[in-house]
Structure formats: structure tokens, C-alpha cells
Amino acid sequence: MDQRPIGVFDSGVGGLTVVREIMDQLPNEEIIYFGDTARVPYGSKSKETVTKYSKQIIRFLMTKNIKAIIIACNTASSNSLEEVQRTFDIPIIGVVEPGAVMASRTTKNNRIGIIGTEATIRSKSYENAIKLHNKDIQTFSLSCPLFVPLAEEGWTNNEVAYLVAKKYLEYFHEKQIDTLVLGCTHYPLLKDVIQEVAGLNVSLINPALEVAKNLKELLLLRDGLRDSSESPKHSFYVSDNTTKFEQIAAIALKKSIPHARKIDIERY
Amino acid sequence: MDQRPIGVFDSGVGGLTVVREIMDQLPNEEIIYFGDTARVPYGSKSKETVTKYSKQIIRFLMTKNIKAIIIACNTASSNSLEEVQRTFDIPIIGVVEPGAVMASRTTKNNRIGIIGTEATIRSKSYENAIKLHNKDIQTFSLSCPLFVPLAEEGWTNNEVAYLVAKKYLEYFHEKQIDTLVLGCTHYPLLKDVIQEVAGLNVSLINPALEVAKNLKELLLLRDGLRDSSESPKHSFYVSDNTTKFEQIAAIALKKSIPHARKIDIERY
Structure with missing residues (x-):
């Protein structure tokens, strides 16, 4: 004890x-x-x-x-x-290692997307942790700087949030990811619009x-x-x-x- | 010297x-x-x-x-x-006093709008400085927290910027302001969309x-x-x-x- x-x-x-x-x-x-x-x-x-x-x-x-x-x-x-x-x-x-393990266990097609702040994406922390867990997984990373201020403004489910999510997540079109890591503690607040834009076939991972x-x-x-x-x-x-x-x-x-x-x- | x-x-x-x-x-x-x-x-x-x-x-x-x-x-x-x-x-x-004086000299109908960060608006600094200059002027203040991250993301003239400006500046509808103070050094970067949404009859003031x-x-x-x-x-x-x-x-x-x-x- x-x-x-x-x-x-x-x-x-x-x-x-x-x-x-x-x-x-x-x-x-x-x-x-x-x-x-x-x-x-x-x-x-x-x-x-x-x-x-x-x-x-x-x-x-x-x-x-x-x-x-x-x-x-x-x-x-x-x-x-x-x-x-x-x-x-x-x-x-x-929070990265637990989130990376969870994402690696969730993906079925070995294609994982990661979104986070500029500093998180630049560090390649999720990428490295996922590849350490399973080197066959392909990762696609993107920073979304406007998601934090949107969440803090309380605009989590309006047309601005939707348009911003659409603009960012365009990047994942044709990447065929089936799993998306919400690599920032604010992002789960926007999970409804992120899920809608990413598509229902994509599993969202909340490392928390x-x-x-x-x-x-x-x-x-x-x-x-x-x-x-x-x-x-x-x-x-x-x-x-x-x-x-x-x-x-x-x-x-x-x-x-x-x-x-x-x-x-x-x-x- | x-x-x-x-x-x-x-x-x-x-x-x-x-x-x-x-x-x-x-x-x-x-x-x-x-x-x-x-x-x-x-x-x-x-x-x-x-x-x-x-x-x-x-x-x-x-x-x-x-x-x-x-x-x-x-x-x-x-x-x-x-x-x-x-x-x-x-x-x-x-920067406030010079900006307030400029706005007071610009308005013709004595109705001035002020936009800035939360802390700037909360302080009532522009309001007080403008009223000190001319107590007959009416002011209308609004914080626009998403303008700084938008400007830093470089989204200064796209549909997201336009929609955000529209959502914030709605507040000034029917306030009949003829002058709008850009009370944050980032905001002049968004001046095109702000001008478009506010209307061409509104003079934008850049205190810098x-x-x-x-x-x-x-x-x-x-x-x-x-x-x-x-x-x-x-x-x-x-x-x-x-x-x-x-x-x-x-x-x-x-x-x-x-x-x-x-x-x-x-x-x-």
C-alpha cells in the first residue's frame, strides 16, 4: 500500500x-x-x-x-x-504510448491516421510508438492548429467546426485509414464533427x-x-x-x- | 539628440x-x-x-x-x-490611446465598434479612452478569440475566415457603427474579410x-x-x-x- x-x-x-x-x-x-x-x-x-x-x-x-x-x-x-x-x-x-498501443490493436487494415498539435506531430511520437508496436502499420499524420481554439470557444458542433474539420481531414481522403488517433486532449470535444467528416467506418482513439x-x-x-x-x-x-x-x-x-x-x- | x-x-x-x-x-x-x-x-x-x-x-x-x-x-x-x-x-x-483617438476622429455618427482579445475587451480600455475623448460616442465591444489562430494558420481570406467573421460580426448588425477598431495586432491580417462582412461604409482603424x-x-x-x-x-x-x-x-x-x-x- x-x-x-x-x-x-x-x-x-x-x-x-x-x-x-x-x-x-x-x-x-x-x-x-x-x-x-x-x-x-x-x-x-x-x-x-x-x-x-x-x-x-x-x-x-x-x-x-x-x-x-x-x-x-x-x-x-x-x-x-x-x-x-x-x-x-x-x-x-x-499519454502517447497508451494511445499508440490502443490504436495498433484497433486497426484492421494497418492504416492509422494521427491528428494533434504542431509540436506533437513534429515530434513523430505516435508514429514511432505505433511502429515499435507493429512495424507493418502505415501512419499518416496531420497537425490541426485550429481545433484547440475552436473547442475553447465552445464551437464544437456548428458549421464553422464542420467546415474546419472538412478542410483539415481532406488530407486523409484516399489514405484509407480505419483508425484515427485524437492526439490532443481537446480533440474529443470535437469528436462528433470529426466522426462525421472522417466517416463512420473510422474508429476514433482517445488516449486519455x-x-x-x-x-x-x-x-x-x-x-x-x-x-x-x-x-x-x-x-x-x-x-x-x-x-x-x-x-x-x-x-x-x-x-x-x-x-x-x-x-x-x-x-x- | x-x-x-x-x-x-x-x-x-x-x-x-x-x-x-x-x-x-x-x-x-x-x-x-x-x-x-x-x-x-x-x-x-x-x-x-x-x-x-x-x-x-x-x-x-x-x-x-x-x-x-x-x-x-x-x-x-x-x-x-x-x-x-x-x-x-x-x-x-x-497602442490603445492612439487607436482610440484615431477612431474618435474618424466616426461621423458617433457609433464605434471595437474588436479584440478577451482580455482587451474585458479591460474596457478602448471604451474608456474613446469616452474620455468624446463622451457622446457610443461604443460596442466584442471579443473574437478565433481571429488570432486563424491569422496564424494563414487562413486569412478563405471560406472559414469568412464564416467566422460573419458569425462574430453579426453582433454589430443594427448597431449602425461607421467605425470599427481592429484592437489586436493580428486583426489587420484579416482586414479583407472583416471589411467585406462589416460593409464598405464602415472605416477600419488600425492603431499600429x-x-x-x-x-x-x-x-x-x-x-x-x-x-x-x-x-x-x-x-x-x-x-x-x-x-x-x-x-x-x-x-x-x-x-x-x-x-x-x-x-x-x-x-x-
């Missing part, structure tokens, strides 16, 4: 979808969440900057006596996982769903689950604006959260 | 439009530019965070022995100008054009112009990724710039 909490971080609010999965699958675990709302988004930034930010956040989370870290952000997982795993002496799980499973396996392996004698107390931290974060968190988690605290992440 | 350079900053590359105006109107002046490409965009962030970032940047610029500062970013001008003018002992000019005039007046007043014995050497600094910045700068300024240097702005 290990009573210490799990650290989870994201560039903003998107990682709360991962938190919800962890709460569902591991209801006794305590979670410390950090959302980098002052420096969001990461998707257009360099590997070096994203890695620097990830390290600051991990240093902050490690002051909270945590037992493991989940990088709930695709861009940070893609660009900094290897480096932070080398740097810090704590188990760190990203797989991460909680990987965490559970890791904790079981290390005999590191928390016992249930006391119900878990979760904590939420952000680098900007707690009010807006709390509103979105309540929607994403389908329950109200304890007051989020703002910290100066640049000091870590 | 004052040979010291002018400091100019923006959350990213948008402020280069202001730099171009200064280069045109004050060709002897030396410019030190800083673009906060690691923390861009500012438009969705809190007043407190934007002010903290502005102060860090001004502290950095002041290490370069400058004689004045231009805040070329509407969000930073709107949210932090008063505070930084109180804090630092150097002339600081924002006015800022250089204000700077010229300030320098004349203080006998602070640089003499022309040596041609000016401009310097460019960013907080992330110099290559992408240099490419965009070459387009925005219509000439190649000296190598941009990356600095760690969080240290200031």
Missing part, C-alpha cells in the same frame, strides 16, 4: 479528461493536478520550451510527496517524456481512456495502491485565473472541485 | 507591424524588439498575469539602455499600461499606424531624436524558437532581420 497522491499535469484544462478516467478506474487514489493556464497552449512551442515547462511542473509536483506522475498533455508527452524520465527518479507515464489503465497496472505491480480507509482529497493548482478553471473543471469532472490554488510556476 | 534605442514588445510577432511603422516614420531610430513567443498568446490570460509578463519584459528591455518603450500588444497595453507607467521611470506608450506618430511627437518634444550619422542597428529577442520568428519577421518587415536571440524572460 502507498497512501501518497498521484501528480497529473497538463498545459491547461484538457488533462481533466484524464483525471476523470483515473477517478473512475482508481477511486481511492488522491490526485494533485496542475494546469499551466498562464502559459497555455504548448502546441505551437518548441521542444526545448515545452521540456523546460514540464520540468518546472514536475519539480513543483514533487514538493507534494507524490508516488507517480501522469503527463496528461499530448504535446508535453511527445516532446519531453524521455528527458524527464531520465531526469527525475519517479515513475512518469505519458487508456492512461488510467496503465497507471493501475503500474501501481498493482509495485503494490502501490492507496487503501480506502479514508476518502481521497484531491488538490488543484493553476498558474493563472482560478475562477475560469474551476468552472471548466466542474463541467469536465461532472462535480465541483475544491478551490484551485494559483502558484508561481516560474519559480520551480 | 538622444542616440539610445527604442524598446518595443509584443506577446509574439504581431508587434512587428508597429516596428514597420516606426522604421518608416522614424528611419534613424534604433529598435530593440522583444516577442514573448514562449508564452504567447496573452489574450485569454488574466490582467495579473499579463502585467507580470509586461514587467519582466520591461526589466529586460531596460538592461539595453533604451530611451522609451512601445507596448505594441493591445492586450498588454489594455491590462498593464497604467501599472507599468507607475512602476518604471521611462516613457511608455501603448498611429503609434509611430505619437512616438515621433514624444521624441520631438524631448529633443530625443537620434541623429543620422550612423545607420541604426536593430536587435530582435524572443523567448522561444528563433527560426520561425525570423521567417515571419522577414515577411512582416519586408526585409531580412539580424539573427534573433532567444533569452530566458522568466529570469527578469
Whole structure:
């Protein structure tokens, strides 16, 4: 047994979808969440900057006596996982590997599409992880920079969302993919229009769903689950604006959260 | 005469439009530019965070022995100008006041629309500056969060841009504005679709054009112009990724710039 909490971080609010999965699958675990709302988004930034930010956040989370870290952000997982795993002496799980395994198991014709931020696509993280799993799979990757602002504007199912999805996903015409990885935590919010434009024969993969499973396996392996004698107390931290974060968190988690605290992440 | 350079900053590359105006109107002046490409965009962030970032940047610029500062970013001008003018002992000019004066002089029916980022609109900076100039003017304000990502994606004149502009600018229908302030340095990139949707009878105001005039007046007043014995050497600094910045700068300024240097702005 290990009573210490799990650290989870994201560039903003998107990682709360991962938190919800962890709460569902591991209801006794305590979670410390950090959302980098002052420096969001990461998707257009360099590997070096994203890695620097990830390290600051991990240093902050490690002051909270945590037992493991989940990088709930695709861009940070893609660009900094290897480096932070080398740097810090704590188990760190990203979203890419679980998502890649799930996609590899789902495809029947060995043709997988991947959409994500510029930094995620540039890193080739999903491509490499999928090919490591099955070298016969062909991948087709595309960055969709407008999907995050569309989701944040709440325009997830109107004619603008449809037109933008159509314009981006044109790229996959005639690629005959049967599986499409939603390689950014915001994209599942647009899944209806993405499914409509991609076609019903394409399976959409949401890596967030797989991460909680990987965490559970890791904790079981290390005999590191928390016992249930006391119900878990979760904590939420952000680098900007707690009010807006709390509103979105309540929607994403389908329950109200304890007051989020703002910290100066640049000091870590 | 004052040979010291002018400091100019923006959350990213948008402020280069202001730099171009200064280069045109004050060709002897030396410019030190800083673009906060690691923390861009500012438009969705809190007043407190934007002010903290502005102060860090001004502290950095002041290490370069400058004689004045231009805040070329509407969000930073709107949210932090008063505070930084109180804090630092150097002339600081924002883009809002010049833009507001220009709009007030342009309107004939005293009905002005203002579009900008969430943080700019929330600040009511243009509204207050316009009313200070002429209390009889009625203003109508709207944030357009998707315009910046659209401009950065290069979708400035396609059917998505048109549809987004139509959806936002609907708000101004029946408001009978004859003048519309483009209260964000990115928006002039979308001016064709904005003009088409707003109607040809609406005058678009680009505050960047006015800022250089204000700077010229300030320098004349203080006998602070640089003499022309040596041609000016401009310097460019960013907080992330110099290559992408240099490419965009070459387009925005219509000439190649000296190598941009990356600095760690969080240290200031």
C-alpha cells in the first residue's frame, strides 16, 4: 500500500479528461493536478520550451510527496517524456504510448491516421510508438492548429467546426485509414464533427481512456495502491485565473472541485 | 539628440507591424524588439498575469539602455499600461490611446465598434479612452478569440475566415457603427474579410499606424531624436524558437532581420 497522491499535469484544462478516467478506474487514489493556464497552449512551442515547462511542473509536483506522475498533455508527452524520465527518479507515464498501443490493436487494415498539435506531430511520437508496436502499420499524420481554439470557444458542433474539420481531414481522403488517433486532449470535444467528416467506418482513439489503465497496472505491480480507509482529497493548482478553471473543471469532472490554488510556476 | 534605442514588445510577432511603422516614420531610430513567443498568446490570460509578463519584459528591455518603450500588444497595453507607467521611470506608450483617438476622429455618427482579445475587451480600455475623448460616442465591444489562430494558420481570406467573421460580426448588425477598431495586432491580417462582412461604409482603424506618430511627437518634444550619422542597428529577442520568428519577421518587415536571440524572460 502507498497512501501518497498521484501528480497529473497538463498545459491547461484538457488533462481533466484524464483525471476523470483515473477517478473512475482508481477511486481511492488522491490526485494533485496542475494546469499551466498562464502559459497555455504548448502546441505551437518548441521542444526545448515545452521540456523546460514540464520540468518546472514536475519539480513543483514533487514538493507534494507524490508516488507517480501522469503527463496528461499530448504535446508535453511527445516532446519531453524521455528527458524527464531520465531526469527525475519517479515513475512518469505519458499519454502517447497508451494511445499508440490502443490504436495498433484497433486497426484492421494497418492504416492509422494521427491528428494533434504542431509540436506533437513534429515530434513523430505516435508514429514511432505505433511502429515499435507493429512495424507493418502505415501512419499518416496531420497537425490541426485550429481545433484547440475552436473547442475553447465552445464551437464544437456548428458549421464553422464542420467546415474546419472538412478542410483539415481532406488530407486523409484516399489514405484509407480505419483508425484515427485524437492526439490532443481537446480533440474529443470535437469528436462528433470529426466522426462525421472522417466517416463512420473510422474508429476514433482517445488516449486519455487508456492512461488510467496503465497507471493501475503500474501501481498493482509495485503494490502501490492507496487503501480506502479514508476518502481521497484531491488538490488543484493553476498558474493563472482560478475562477475560469474551476468552472471548466466542474463541467469536465461532472462535480465541483475544491478551490484551485494559483502558484508561481516560474519559480520551480 | 538622444542616440539610445527604442524598446518595443509584443506577446509574439504581431508587434512587428508597429516596428514597420516606426522604421518608416522614424528611419534613424534604433529598435530593440522583444516577442514573448514562449508564452504567447496573452489574450485569454488574466490582467495579473499579463502585467507580470509586461514587467519582466520591461526589466529586460531596460538592461539595453533604451530611451522609451512601445507596448505594441493591445492586450498588454489594455491590462498593464497604467501599472507599468507607475512602476518604471521611462516613457511608455501603448497602442490603445492612439487607436482610440484615431477612431474618435474618424466616426461621423458617433457609433464605434471595437474588436479584440478577451482580455482587451474585458479591460474596457478602448471604451474608456474613446469616452474620455468624446463622451457622446457610443461604443460596442466584442471579443473574437478565433481571429488570432486563424491569422496564424494563414487562413486569412478563405471560406472559414469568412464564416467566422460573419458569425462574430453579426453582433454589430443594427448597431449602425461607421467605425470599427481592429484592437489586436493580428486583426489587420484579416482586414479583407472583416471589411467585406462589416460593409464598405464602415472605416477600419488600425492603431499600429498611429503609434509611430505619437512616438515621433514624444521624441520631438524631448529633443530625443537620434541623429543620422550612423545607420541604426536593430536587435530582435524572443523567448522561444528563433527560426520561425525570423521567417515571419522577414515577411512582416519586408526585409531580412539580424539573427534573433532567444533569452530566458522568466529570469527578469
